[in-house]
Amino acid sequence: MPWDRNQMAARAADELEDGMYVNLGIGIPTLVANYVGDKDITLQSENGMLGMGPFPLEGDEDPDLINAGKQTITELKRTAYFDSAQSFAMIRGGKIAAAILGAMEVAENGDLANWMIPGKLVKGMGGAMDLVAGVGRVIVVMDHTNKHGESKVLKECTLPLTGKAVVDRIITNLGVLDVVEGGLKIVELAEGVTEEELRASTDATIV
Amino acid sequence: MQKVYGSASEALEGTLFDGMLIAAGGFGLCGIPELLIAAIRDAGTKDLTVASNNAGVDGFGLGQLLETRQVKKMMSSYVGENAEFMRQYLSGELELEFNPQGTLAERMRAGGAGIPGFYTKTGVGTVIAEGKEVKQFNGEDYILEEGIVADLAIIKAWKADETGNLLFRKTARNFNAPAATCGKICIAEVEEIVPTGSLDPDKIHLPGIYVHRIVQGEHENRIENRTVRKREDA
Numbered sequence: 001m002p003w004d005r006n007q008m009a010a011r012a013a014d015e016l017e018d019g020m021y022v023n024l025g026i027g028i029p030t031l032v033a034n035y036v037g038d039k040d041i042t043l044q045s046e047n048g049m050l051g052m053g054p055f056p057l058e059g060d061e062d063p064d065l066i067n068a069g070k071q072t073i074t075e076l077k078r079t080a081y082f083d084s085a086q087s088f089a090m091i092r093g094g095k096i097a098a099a100i101l102g103a104m105e106v107a108e109n110g111d112l113a114n115w116m117i118p119g120k121l122v123k124g125m126g127g128a129m130d131l132v133a134g135v136g137r138v139i140v141v142m143d144h145t146n147k148h149g150e151s152k153v154l155k156e157c158t159l160p161l162t163g164k165a166v167v168d169r170i171i172t173n174l175g176v177l178d179v180v181e182g183g184l185k186i187v188e189l190a191e192g193v194t195e196e197e198l199r200a201s202t203d204a205t206i207v
Numbered sequence: 208m209q210k211v212y213g214s215a216s217e218a219l220e221g222t223l224f225d226g227m228l229i230a231a232g233g234f235g236l237c238g239i240p241e242l243l244i245a246a247i248r249d250a251g252t253k254d255l256t257v258a259s260n261n262a263g264v265d266g267f268g269l270g271q272l273l274e275t276r277q278v279k280k281m282m283s284s285y286v287g288e289n290a291e292f293m294r295q296y297l298s299g300e301l302e303l304e305f306n307p308q309g310t311l312a313e314r315m316r317a318g319g320a321g322i323p324g325f326y327t328k329t330g331v332g333t334v335i336a337e338g339k340e341v342k343q344f345n346g347e348d349y350i351l352e353e354g355i356v357a358d359l360a361i362i363k364a365w366k367a368d369e370t371g372n373l374l375f376r377k378t379a380r381n382f383n384a385p386a387a388t389c390g391k392i393c394i395a396e397v398e399e400i401v402p403t404g405s406l407d408p409d410k411i412h413l414p415g416i417y418v419h420r421i422v423q424g425e426h427e428n429r430i431e432n433r434t435v436r437k438r439e440d441a
Contacts, residue, residue, distance in 0.1 A: 045378070046308065046309075047234040047235075047237070047378050047381050048234070048378050048380055048381050049377075049378050054436065055434045055435055055436050056435055056436070057435060057436050057437075057438050058435045058436070058437060058438055059435075059438075060435075061430060061433055061435060062377065063236075063237060063379075063428040063429065063430045064237060064238065064365075064376045064377040064378060064379040064428070065377045065378055066234070066235065066237050066378055066430075066431070066432070067378075069432065070234075070235040070236070070237070070288075070431040070432040071432045071433075071434035072430060072432070072433055072434050072435065073434075075377070081375075081377055081378060081380055082380065083312075083375075083380045083381060083382070083383070083384035083385055083412075084234070084260070084308070084309075084311075084312035084381050084382045084384075084385060085312040085313055085315065085316035085384065085385040087309070087312070088308065088309025088310075088312050088313060089313075091309060092309055092313075092327065092328070092329065111332075121287070121293060122305075123285055123286060123287030124283060124284050124285035124286050124287065124305055125284060125285070125305060125307055125308075125335075126284050126285040126307075126308050127284065127307065127308035127309060128307075129307035129309075129310075129329050129330050129333065129335065130307050130308060130309030130310065130329045133327070133328040133329040133330070133331065134309075134328065134329070160333065160334050161332060161333045161334075162333065163331075163332070163333065164331060164332025164333070165332075
């Protein structure tokens with residue numbers, strides 16, 4: 001059985017170590033926060049906050065307190081607020097240990113595409129290009145194939161890039177792959193998924 | 208030094224002209240200068256270029272200036288929440304310059320700090336790098352991005368004293384601080400103007416030197432994406 005969304009998020013949470021400052025993208029990456037357990041992780045929200053807390057209880061929403069997905073959130077005892085220039089200074093400056101992001105395509109050299117499909121609605125890259133260029137480690141969490149069954153783990157990206165050679169690790173519903181010299185290396189298979197199945201769903205070179 | 212004005216329209220008096228560049232604070236609908244935007248709509252100033260992380264939603268925030276076709280070009284990182292925006296953009300009526308979010312913030316900060324350009328790794332090897340100077344530092348490629356100096360900055364803060372020292376509240380600070388600094392003139396709309404001397408000088412978020420005019424008003428402070436936990440789950 002391939003991993004479901006929550007199992008992928010739980011696996012991604014294993015990547016985080018005590019004391020890390022981390023930025024989580026929208027979608028499955030947001031779920032990672034539910035699986036950090038006892039680890040002391042500080043979440044950054046790039047609109048200007050370190051120490052992001054859970055969603056507010058009904059009635060406690062504050063329009064001045066949102067995350068990068070514009071959702072209402074809460075603060076913690078450790079929370080610090082700052083402006084957007086400061087926020088991206090800490091991102092660009094390599095102070096954020098890791099970013100966990102979704103993707104449309106990843107290539108075997110670590111190229112990432114997750115912001116634009118030509119001819120379709122273009123919403124913008126937001127902070128994704130800054131994050132992948134600046135943080136210590138970029139971890140992608142996504143389904144291994146698209147809804148047509150085509151691989152999203154490619155030799156080369158076909159979509160416009162978010163960043164060139166920026167991805168370190170890919171966590172999909174089928175397993176975990178690392179970007180290494182010459183291609184991708186299988187680190188782990190989802191329980192019940194065979195290496196043959198993973199290879200059959202992968203367009204990229206597996207070394 | 209009289210910085211306090213009676214209304215957003217009065218505060219904008221003499222600052223607006225067709226074809227101008229306006230830097231606006233806010234992230235999504237959080238901390239947007241909603242009163243100044245509405246007053247610019249009422250003033251009818253045209254062919255605006257607006258540097259703002261987002262473009263509001265239909266009928267609120269910068270969406271109001273899009274509805275009246277007052278905006279010629281947007282410089283933004285994310286514009287997905289606005290149907291009228293997409294319609295004008297796809298039909299070629301509206302120009303759009305995508306800026307990575309951190310690059311946009313730093314372009315404002317740099318412009319305000321007298322730095323005409325800076326090199327960044329953000330966007331290297333992507334469409335964002337097209338036409339931009341590439342320079343190597345320590346064997347890695349960086350692209351040149353230019354600082355933004357706007358004709359006018361419009362921002363929202365929580366509290367101001369009468370000299371323009373500002374406090375922001377929580378994540379509503381966002382682009383308001385960098386946008387303020389890059390304006391040749393900066394107008395801040397605030398929820399409350401307090402007497403000079405009542406703010407702790409050690410806790411000022413933005414010194415009044417950057418703020419030329421202040422107006423106090425009632426804000427809707429609309430929530431774009433209300434997300435809550437049910438009380439019984441807690």
